Amino acid sequence: MKRRLALPLAVALLMLTLLVALSFGGADLPLGRSARLLFSALGLGDAPDAPTWQRVIVLDIRLPRVLLALVCGGALATAGGAMQGVFQNPMADPGILGVSAGAALGAVSALYLLPVSLATLGVPVAAFLGALVCALGAYLLSRRAGRADMHTLLLAGIALGGVASAGTSLLLSVSLADWEVGRAMLDWLMGGLDGRGFRELWLAAPMALGGSVWLFTYARDLDVLSTGEESAMAVGVDVARVRRELLALTSLVTAATVAVMGVVGFVGLMVPHLVRLWVGPKHARLLPLSFLVGAMLLMGADLACRLMPTGDLRLGVVTAITGGPFFLWLLYREKARL
Amino acid sequence: MTALEAEALDFAFGERRVLREVSLSLHAGELVALLGANGAGKSTLLRLLAGFLTPDAGAVKVTGKPLSDLSRRQLAHRLAYVPQHFGVDPAFSVREMVAMGRWAHLGRLSALATADEKAIEDAIALADLGEIADRGFDTLSGGERQRVLFARALAQGSPVLLLDEPTASLDLLHAHQLMTHVQSNARAGLAILVAVHDIALAARFADRVLVLSGESVVASGAPRDVLTPQLFAQAFGVDATLHQSANGDSMLEVRGATTPEAAAR
Numbered sequence: 001m002k003r004r005l006a007l008p009l010a011v012a013l014l015m016l017t018l019l020v021a022l023s024f025g026g027a028d029l030p031l032g033r034s035a036r037l038l039f040s041a042l043g044l045g046d047a048p049d050a051p052t053w054q055r056v057i058v059l060d061i062r063l064p065r066v067l068l069a070l071v072c073g074g075a076l077a078t079a080g081g082a083m084q085g086v087f088q089n090p091m092a093d094p095g096i097l098g099v100s101a102g103a104a105l106g107a108v109s110a111l112y113l114l115p116v117s118l119a120t121l122g123v124p125v126a127a128f129l130g131a132l133v134c135a136l137g138a139y140l141l142s143r144r145a146g147r148a149d150m151h152t153l154l155l156a157g158i159a160l161g162g163v164a165s166a167g168t169s170l171l172l173s174v175s176l177a178d179w180e181v182g183r184a185m186l187d188w189l190m191g192g193l194d195g196r197g198f199r200e201l202w203l204a205a206p207m208a209l210g211g212s213v214w215l216f217t218y219a220r221d222l223d224v225l226s227t228g229e230e231s232a233m234a235v236g237v238d239v240a241r242v243r244r245e246l247l248a249l250t251s252l253v254t255a256a257t258v259a260v261m262g263v264v265g266f267v268g269l270m271v272p273h274l275v276r277l278w279v280g281p282k283h284a285r286l287l288p289l290s291f292l293v294g295a296m297l298l299m300g301a302d303l304a305c306r307l308m309p310t311g312d313l314r315l316g317v318v319t320a321i322t323g324g325p326f327f328l329w330l331l332y333r334e335k336a337r338l
Numbered sequence: 339m340t341a342l343e344a345e346a347l348d349f350a351f352g353e354r355r356v357l358r359e360v361s362l363s364l365h366a367g368e369l370v371a372l373l374g375a376n377g378a379g380k381s382t383l384l385r386l387l388a389g390f391l392t393p394d395a396g397a398v399k400v401t402g403k404p405l406s407d408l409s410r411r412q413l414a415h416r417l418a419y420v421p422q423h424f425g426v427d428p429a430f431s432v433r434e435m436v437a438m439g440r441w442a443h444l445g446r447l448s449a450l451a452t453a454d455e456k457a458i459e460d461a462i463a464l465a466d467l468g469e470i471a472d473r474g475f476d477t478l479s480g481g482e483r484q485r486v487l488f489a490r491a492l493a494q495g496s497p498v499l500l501l502d503e504p505t506a507s508l509d510l511l512h513a514h515q516l517m518t519h520v521q522s523n524a525r526a527g528l529a530i531l532v533a534v535h536d537i538a539l540a541a542r543f544a545d546r547v548l549v550l551s552g553e554s555v556v557a558s559g560a561p562r563d564v565l566t567p568q569l570f571a572q573a574f575g576v577d578a579t580l581h582q583s584a585n586g587d588s589m590l591e592v593r594g595a596t597t598p599e600a601a602a603r
Binding site for chain 2: 088217220223224226227228230231233234235236237238239280281282
């Protein structure tokens with residue numbers, strides 16, 4: 001397929017996914033009805049024949065959740081694509097600096113320490129801070145002679161992530177006696193968008209969306225960086241500075257998404273790979289398309305969760321169940337090429 | 339004007355001293371070959387001059403400015419560097435790789451301007467890459483990759499060019515062609531320092547040769563003046579003679595490793 005058509009095609013598919021995600025769930029609506037309701041909410045036209053219950057379902061209940069899936073999925077995939085460029089490693093993932101594990105510890109700590117009334121706001125804020133503390137810690141630990149060595153950075157991220165996970169397990173086992181708290185913790189750890197609404201959207205969207213767009217502007221630097229450190233320096237890139245900025249930006253973006261929906265794995269790893277197979281390694285195409293495909297994937301996965309009548313399918317489970325086999329396929333494919 | 343100047347460079351990897359008090363100057367329009375046995379420090383010297391390594395003592399000036407005062411972007415405007423290889427095989431097309439040479443000329447969001455396009459196409463034509471311009475870099479042979487990296491450095495449009503063994507994996511024809519391109523770029527005004535293994539090739543094309551041996555520059559001058567049997571024995575440990583015709587065609591006759599007596603002669 002022509003690479004030039006990829007972007008318009010992905011935008012069209014995203015719109016379609018958005019409408020499907022708005023139309024289906026506990027009650028099913030025709031796609032046209034959801035589209036008209038969406039346009040009316042944007043002030044473009046009206047949907048006079050839509051009963052109030054449909055308006056409430058589509059615009060008040062589903063829309064924020066679907067948009068949150070869009071923003072978070074897109075942001076995670078963009079961050080993953082950028083991380084893979086920074087580390088020149090196709091197995092890099094946005095949670096690589098311990099961001100996910102740090103967020104989990106932050107969220108679980110908040111659930112343990114804060115009264116229930118403060119949890120709705122306290123948990124995402126604590127998760128966000130936990131993620132940033134872990135990323136910053138890994139960065140500072142790996143600094144030697146003024147610049148971060150990539151191998152040390154990876155190892156420091158893994159080590160700090162391990163410590164944070166241990167802390168999470170400890171808090172969880174201490175809390176299990178209190179079923180309500182333990183349940184809330186497990187709920188958060190499994191990742192998902194149940195009960196998320198406009199509040200979470202406003203919390204996460206500015207940083208996730210703004211950060212992703214900002215990452216797009218690094219496309220050319222990432223291209224050069226992915227050809228090797230000295231290669232990038234030779235054509236004029238201040239590699240240490242660009243890496244620092246990219247690490248900060250991807251960590252912020254990832255932290256913002258993890259804070260509102262918990263740890264949802266594989267999106268940041270899988271999507272950039274898939275898109276790279278499709279449009280090649282140029283980040284000016286790779287990052288925006290990763291955003292769109294990641295957004296679709298998460299909207300679709302969330303829809304699958306909502307369609308499950310018993311409501312016990314979790315978002316993180318869906319992405320891991322699809323992502324794990326994909327990852328294996330990728331490994332075999334890489335092996336076959338050698 | 340002196341395009342590139344190094345003054346009394348000292349460099350050691352930990353305890354192992356590689357270069358001691360190495361000085362050199364390179365002028366616009368000049369093609370200089372850097373010669374030396376394996377491990378004599380040719381690559382290290384080029385990497386010091388390109389700012390990848392910092393000397394323990396001494397200083398480098400690029401077009402009159404101290405290297406330490408220049409940002410990487412400013413340096414890229416003045417000096418281009420072609421390594422032997424980067425160790426990564428990205429899937430970018432040849433054209434995309436060459437276009438990366440323009441990085442320092444582009445703003446964060448600006449598209450390629452006409453001048454950039456021209457520099458890229460000229461470099462592709464000059465390195466004879468027109469037919470493979472749309473192929474993936476990762477599908478090329480070692481020699482083709484070296485030509486791509488050379489084209490990328492040309493596209494950079496800097497007055498000083500450093501090349502580390504650009505002919506190492508080229509066949510005879512492409513090695514000759516590449517050195518012809520390098521020479522014509524020097525004639526067009528670039529200052530070029532190129533590390534080469536092939537002494538006959540260096541003698542054929544270079545205006546001047548610099549010979550590294552025993553941590554420092556042991557000879558500098560026109561190939562026919564410098565490349566004497568004594569120098570071959572001293573710097574390379576071989577008993578050899580360079581034959582050069584009036585039009586510059588060069589042949590190296592190597593009779594064998596130097597015996598201690600021959601080295602003493």
